[in-house]
Amino acid sequence: MAKIGVKKLYYALLTKDDSTEVTYGTPKRIVGLNTVDINPTVQKATAYGDDLPLETTSNITEITISFESVYLPLEDKASLLGHSVVDGAMISKSGDEAPYVAIMFEAQQSGGAVQYEKFLKGKFSETQETFNTKGENLEYTLHSLEGSFVARENDGAWRKTVVSPDTTVAATWYTSV
Numbered sequence: 001m002a003k004i005g006v007k008k009l010y011y012a013l014l015t016k017d018d019s020t021e022v023t024y025g026t027p028k029r030i031v032g033l034n035t036v037d038i039n040p041t042v043q044k045a046t047a048y049g050d051d052l053p054l055e056t057t058s059n060i061t062e063i064t065i066s067f068e069s070v071y072l073p074l075e076d077k078a079s080l081l082g083h084s085v086v087d088g089a090m091i092s093k094s095g096d097e098a099p100y101v102a103i104m105f106e107a108q109q110s111g112g113a114v115q116y117e118k119f120l121k122g123k124f125s126e127t128q129e130t131f132n133t134k135g136e137n138l139e140y141t142l143h144s145l146e147g148s149f150v151a152r153e154n155d156g157a158w159r160k161t162v163v164s165p166d167t168t169v170a171a172t173w174y175t176s177v
Contacts, residue, residue: 032070122149
C-alpha cells in the first residue's frame, strides 16, 4: 500500500547494548514531524564465472535517517546531539559526543493500515541550518537532524517494522523500544 502520512516521532536513549542485554530510557516525543528520509548504504558484490554472473550478495553497512519537524525543543536537540542546556541555553562544546538512540514513528497507508517503525541504534549529528528573511511570500524553515544508524551489538537487530490495521499496536508501540 502507498504511504500517505507520517507522524509521532519518538526517541529513546540507548543506555546499554552488550552481550548480556539491551536497555533504553523512556521514549520522548518530538511534536510536529514533517518528513523522515531513510537511506541505507548497501555494499553489493557479484561473483563471475564462465563469463556469467553466478552469485550475488549485498550487505547493509549503515542507514542514514534524517527528519524534519516543525518543533525541536532545545532540550531534545541537546539530548540527541550530546549537548547540555544551562539556564535555557543550549551549550555546544567541541568534545560533545552524541549518544546512541532509538527512534520510532508511524506512517499511515492507503487502505487503513499503519506502518510502525523503530530504528534501534543510531547517533545524530549537526546538520546545516538555514535562516531566511521574510520576503514577499512567507516560508517555513523546519528543524532537521540527520543520524547514522547501525546494528545493535547484542543481537544484530537494526529495525523493527509492524504493518497493521489494528489500532491496539499504537497503544504500546511508543511505551518502550
